[in-house]
Amino acid sequence: MEKHITLPLTEELARSLKAGDKVFLTGTIYTSRDAGHKRMCEALERGEKLPIDPTDAVIYYVGPTPAKPGQVIGSAGPTTAGRMDAYAPTMMSVGARGMIGKGYRLPEVVEAMKKYSGVFFGAIGGCGALLAKCIKSAELIAYEDLGAEALRKLYVEDMPLVVIIDCEGNDLYKLGRAAYLENRP
Amino acid sequence: MREISVSLLTDVVERLCIEANTKLPGDVKCAIEACRACEDGGIAQGVLDDIITNYNIADRENVPICQDTGLACVFLEIGQDVHFVDGDLSEAIHEGVRRGYTNGYLRKSVVKDPVRRGNTGDNTPAMIYTEIVPGEQVKVTVGPKGFGSENMSAIRMFKPSAGLQGIKDFIIETVENAGPNPCPPMVVGVGIGGTFDKAALLAKKAIMRPLDQPNPDPFYAELEKEMLEKVNALGIGPQGFGGKTTAIGLNIETMPTHIAGMPCAININCHVTRHKTEVL
Numbered sequence: 001m002e003k004h005i006t007l008p009l010t011e012e013l014a015r016s017l018k019a020g021d022k023v024f025l026t027g028t029i030y031t032s033r034d035a036g037h038k039r040m041c042e043a044l045e046r047g048e049k050l051p052i053d054p055t056d057a058v059i060y061y062v063g064p065t066p067a068k069p070g071q072v073i074g075s076a077g078p079t080t081a082g083r084m085d086a087y088a089p090t091m092m093s094v095g096a097r098g099m100i101g102k103g104y105r106l107p108e109v110v111e112a113m114k115k116y117s118g119v120f121f122g123a124i125g126g127c128g129a130l131l132a133k134c135i136k137s138a139e140l141i142a143y144e145d146l147g148a149e150a151l152r153k154l155y156v157e158d159m160p161l162v163v164i165i166d167c168e169g170n171d172l173y174k175l176g177r178a179a180y181l182e183n184r185p
Numbered sequence: 186m187r188e189i190s191v192s193l194l195t196d197v198v199e200r201l202c203i204e205a206n207t208k209l210p211g212d213v214k215c216a217i218e219a220c221r222a223c224e225d226g227g228i229a230q231g232v233l234d235d236i237i238t239n240y241n242i243a244d245r246e247n248v249p250i251c252q253d254t255g256l257a258c259v260f261l262e263i264g265q266d267v268h269f270v271d272g273d274l275s276e277a278i279h280e281g282v283r284r285g286y287t288n289g290y291l292r293k294s295v296v297k298d299p300v301r302r303g304n305t306g307d308n309t310p311a312m313i314y315t316e317i318v319p320g321e322q323v324k325v326t327v328g329p330k331g332f333g334s335e336n337m338s339a340i341r342m343f344k345p346s347a348g349l350q351g352i353k354d355f356i357i358e359t360v361e362n363a364g365p366n367p368c369p370p371m372v373v374g375v376g377i378g379g380t381f382d383k384a385a386l387l388a389k390k391a392i393m394r395p396l397d398q399p400n401p402d403p404f405y406a407e408l409e410k411e412m413l414e415k416v417n418a419l420g421i422g423p424q425g426f427g428g429k430t431t432a433i434g435l436n437i438e439t440m441p442t443h444i445a446g447m448p449c450a451i452n453i454n455c456h457v458t459r460h461k462t463e464v465l
Contacts, residue, residue: 075249079333103365126239126250129239129248173365180422
């Protein structure tokens, strides 16, 4: 099913999304990957506040290329989500609900998604030039020293995504492949 | 003997880093477009359409095809009659990478220590591979290597008794294990023979070989064809969403090995299989 959604990703909105849905997402999202997640989780462990409000937030696992003069952002496609598996349940426990990336997630992440009504969206890996087109603004928020891995706030319009894992734990990687193999002549 | 100033190499490497990251090779485009024509599922077709749109945008606007502009792998085939002058050869290559990644607005994705991390800030050092060949030319290839796919690569030291079937099973197992992580459709590079390290190098060379050039040995050319079909029968499909196109190419490189062994390495690449060559 094709759906146009506007953030924040409330529990109600999250629950309406099903694995396999093609989604065009509009709203404010945050970027973070390996090093940024490590810092955020360490901050939470020390009882500190995060540099972003995690409530109903969507985090895009991306490390963009530098913007050329006149560009909002450089190429910005998804990175492998599995590297954030160690941090994702903690992020969801403080309210972050959406994740954008690509690749397998561990069962404990899927369990956390069921518990906190989380959604894992897939963006097409290796399509950074195309995905950059729907990013209308980009602002550095924190961890500037991490370069491409710094925390950024993005405003995106109609970002083309697919729901890979929904909050009931249905997984497009399993369903899509099984459907293809079943219908193969 | 021919003298070549290392500063020439810096200029060439700078240019190749930028070109390789913004212009997908023709053979890779052809392979993707041929797969798009055969794909019949809606989701799979849509993914391949977006991949084609993406590399066309990159080409037209001179922007990176993918944000992972890679670890810069620089291959040099150096004619034995060449004498490099005016400085340190390796430093000249690193300088070319430094300039290419800075002036080309490419991502700096290198950490200075594998355990203690810390971004070097300029994408150096390059991974330099040198080979001495007859003649007085220098062939330079830059292949930026993304790590979403590199991380899904594997190596195994087989007993010779494992035979051809062992190699075939290992290819399937590795692609199956990689699943959606390396951004399929992927390119699979297989290196068989040599030592532990040479097998890995062969696998890397295999992904650098154009997809429209089969192995010159008919036995391996046939094996490339057979294994590409078997990989695509897995149904992983574009981005792992299910479909016919799990890989757009599978290249095999081999060399002699020891009587007691059969090393096999598999290097996985994504659909953004980049490489650009220039001969000095």
